[in-house]
Amino acid sequence: MTGREHGAALEPTGDTPVVILVRPQLPDNIGACARAMANGGLFHLRLVAPREGWPQPKAWRNSSGAHRILDELTVHATVAEAVAGLHRVFATCPRPRHIIKPILTARGAAAELREIASRDLRAGILFGPERAGLDNDDMAHADALVRYPLNPAFMSLNLAQAVMVMAYEWWMADEPSPPRSFMTNETRVATKAELENFLTHLVDQLDASGFLRNAEKRPGMVRNIRHFFQRGEVTEQELRTLHGVVTELAVGRRRRGRLEQDDEA
């Protein structure tokens, strides 16, 4: 599920939330986080005390082209410095203990982040180091905690996956795509008249073939066939193919019929 699109079109976005990686350990993961941010339309990245220092070429190599995010990130000595210019701070935290704060799901946080951005306020989201997560002092800088609902039997979530889920929810919180749509850029859903035209063609050929010769069963059989073709949306293109299929099968039958007559003759 990769593609050839790369980061050329990545533009700084004014008021999108800032992702703050606190004491990240591996440059590879910083690159993977940048890539996940780009997927979800986030741009602003801050690092607090990255373990291996900064910059690190590995991060660029592992970002799949999200270079601008890495080019423009800022590095800070403390969480306090990284959040100083922000108005609201969330902290991701898989298992909060001994902390009294509002808890948001990723989806709940995304909705609040959109609301904050709509008021021209700037928000940030803290992500902890790979092994230990955020400590209590880090979390004291946050207005609310974000805890992803995930399988309690397997909570171990990679840092880039954690950023991915948050970036994805940020994007989805303003996404107009309907949950189900239909690919109609090259054809369109057939009208009922077009469908009826096909059904008439089919039933005519089935009458000709003798398939519907039992007069008592015929209405039920025709109704079953109609039910089948009414199920789901048939496209105009598919109906043209189906017309062809019926015609060819009928022609084939007549051709075989002629051949059999020839054999008998």
Next chain:
Amino acid sequence: MTGREHGAALEPTGDTPVVILVRPQLPDNIGACARAMANGGLFHLRLVAPREGWPQPKAWRNSSGAHRILDELTVHATVAEAVAGLHRVFATCPRPRHIIKPILTARGAAAELREIASRDLRAGILFGPERAGLDNDDMAHADALVRYPLNPAFMSLNLAQAVMVMAYEWWMADEPSPPRSFMTNETRVATKAELENFLTHLVDQLDASGFLRNAEKRPGMVRNIRHFFQRGEVTEQELRTLHGVVTELAVGRRRRGRLEQDDEA
């Protein structure tokens, strides 16, 4: 955001959707996909013609403990063979072209997968190889396509990230957590009577200190203080801390007052 929980508690789940990786290239990615599946409560994995063969120790090493998913996966020669026992098949596809099929978002697909599972039918989701994605013949096996709404300026999505988003949406489609809640396992939200008790304490001390000595401004000032403490949910524990803060500040003031008197004496 990792943790110490590992796959010990991973149990086969009867009717959860099957993840089918078609011609996956890197064993590392197969391991990362198993981890993402575990995060979202998916268990059943099938591989179609993995490029480097199977089994591959790297996959286990990169699965962060999701070993049972890898132990129990099955390998198939073709997509047709991998989907043979299923009732419904979805195919992830970032940029469908020349294909006429229903298109679902990941969230839309998750809702349909839950509905399918509730009818005791088995569904599968096809994910294509890392570079090229699914080809048209692969997608012809699917009832519907799944296209994630993501930043069109940066669609490049890692295979494990693609599985993560789908597994996450599967989990969220049956997740009861409210979008915002409150950490109350160690305390509880204060009652209005408790808050009123604190406000009385505070205003008494402010009266004693002379802070509210302007009789004309006093009602407005008290109201402003009340508004501040009414904002958001205050916990019972926080109120106890605030009582202590007010008492200490007042005691400190009186102590200083006495020291100043001593100095004057």
